Amino acid sequence: MTKEVFITGSSRGIGKEIALYLAKSGFDIVLHCRKNLEQAQDVQKEVEKLGQKARILQFDITDRQKCASVISKDIEQNGVYYGTVLNAGIAKDNVFPIMEENEWDDVINTNLGSFYNILKPIILPMIEKRIKGRIVTLSSVSGLAGNRGQVNYSASKAGIIGATKALSQELAKRGITVNCVAPGVIETDMIKDIPSDEVKKIIPMKRFGTPKEVASLVNYLMSEDASYITGQVISVNGGLYS
Numbered sequence: 001m002t003k004e005v006f007i008t009g010s011s012r013g014i015g016k017e018i019a020l021y022l023a024k025s026g027f028d029i030v031l032h033c034r035k036n037l038e039q040a041q042d043v044q045k046e047v048e049k050l051g052q053k054a055r056i057l058q059f060d061i062t063d064r065q066k067c068a069s070v071i072s073k074d075i076e077q078n079g080v081y082y083g084t085v086l087n088a089g090i091a092k093d094n095v096f097p098i099m100e101e102n103e104w105d106d107v108i109n110t111n112l113g114s115f116y117n118i119l120k121p122i123i124l125p126m127i128e129k130r131i132k133g134r135i136v137t138l139s140s141v142s143g144l145a146g147n148r149g150q151v152n153y154s155a156s157k158a159g160i161i162g163a164t165k166a167l168s169q170e171l172a173k174r175g176i177t178v179n180c181v182a183p184g185v186i187e188t189d190m191i192k193d194i195p196s197d198e199v200k201k202i203i204p205m206k207r208f209g210t211p212k213e214v215a216s217l218v219n220y221l222m223s224e225d226a227s228y229i230t231g232q233v234i235s236v237n238g239g240l241y242s
Contacts, residue, residue, distance in 0.1 A: 002053070005134075005222060006030040006071075006081045008061060008118060009088025011040040013188040014138070017211035018085055019043055020050070021219045028053040030074070030081065032088065034060050061088050061114035062106075071121040080125045083134040083222050086118060086160075091190060096151045104152045111156035115163050123171070132175030134222045137164045138214075139182040139233065145241040157182075161233055168231035177230040179221050183214050184237025204239030 005022050009015040011033040019029045020043070029047050031054055033040040040056045047054035057074055059066045075081070089111040092103040119135065126133055142150050143157025161180055168178035185191055185199055186209045200206050214236050220226055221234075 002026065002028045003082035004028045004030055004079070005083035005085060006032065006057075006122070007085040007087055008032045008114070009034075010085075011036040011043060013190070014183070014186060014211045014214050015085075015087040016043050017215040018087060018218050019054075020046055021212065021215035022083075022222060023047040023050040023052040023054070025219055025223070026052070027083070027222070030054070030078075031056045032061075033058055034088075061117055062109045064113075064117045067114075067117040068121045071118070075122070075125050080129045080131050081122060081133065082131060083136070084119065084122055085218060086115060086135075086137040088114065089138065089156075091150070091153045093149045093153065095149050099152065107152040108156050108159075111153070112159040112163070115160060119167070123176075126176060127171075127174055130174075132227070133177075134226070135164075135167070135171075135176065135178040136218050136221050137178070137180045139164075139180050141182055141184045141235065141237050141240055144182055144233070144235065164233070165231050172230055175227075177221070177226065179226075179230060180233040181214060181217055181221070182233055182235045182237070184209055184235065184240040186211060186214060186236075202240065203237075207238065209236055209238060 005027045007015050007019050010019045010031045031040050044054040057070055059070045092107050094103050137160050139160045140157040142154040143161055146154045164178055164180040
């Protein structure tokens with residue numbers, strides 16, 4: 001039986017690349033988007049061209065009731081997920097003294113609040129069905145080292161690390177691994193406004209990472225070979241702040 005992996009924020013960027021990489025490894029994919037349905041449908045077609053099944057769940061990850069109802073209904077109809085990747089997130093950068101309330105709340109609620117909103121309806125069915133599955137969260141180099149102008153983002157991503165480590169302890173005896181991938185500066189829409197040449201100077205490898213380089217690590221953590229790895233934070237950052 002083919003295993004399914006649910007990936008939040010998989011209509012573009014790193015999430016899309018994770019979906020395609022996992023599909024190439026033989027996983028069926030449950031895609032997710034909030035509003036970019038057409039983009040998600042394009043990813044769905046690409047997954048299907050690779051010979052795997054794909055479907056799309058559309059909802060706002062900050063809406064706790066919606067998360068619970070959509071995910072629970074999908075699991076009831078299609079079965080329990082083998083893997084979940086918490087990829088979706090946002091950034092609203094500003095220096096802290098003038099950071100607006102909504103800039104703080106939106107980033108914390110989206111990036112950290114969704115940990116609870118997404119995983120709460122997923123984990124108990126995994127336990128009940130004795131699924132020895134995989135959970136992978138995405139943090140950031142900002143969650144490990146902090147970054148000026150990103151107090152909100154750094155707090156949310158550091159919170160993801162703490163939550164991942166704690167949850168891994170709870171689920172280890174169930175054979176469910178919980179790990180965190182912490183990307184550095186990756187070539188996505190999120191970095192389009194940064195001064196590229198200046199930032200590359202502080203990265204030991206002198207270049208940005210690619211979504212595929214992040215996806216390959218997620219793919220490994222989803223594999224049988226990674227069954228004894230849990231509670232870990234693995235950076236993909238070209239040596240930045242290592």
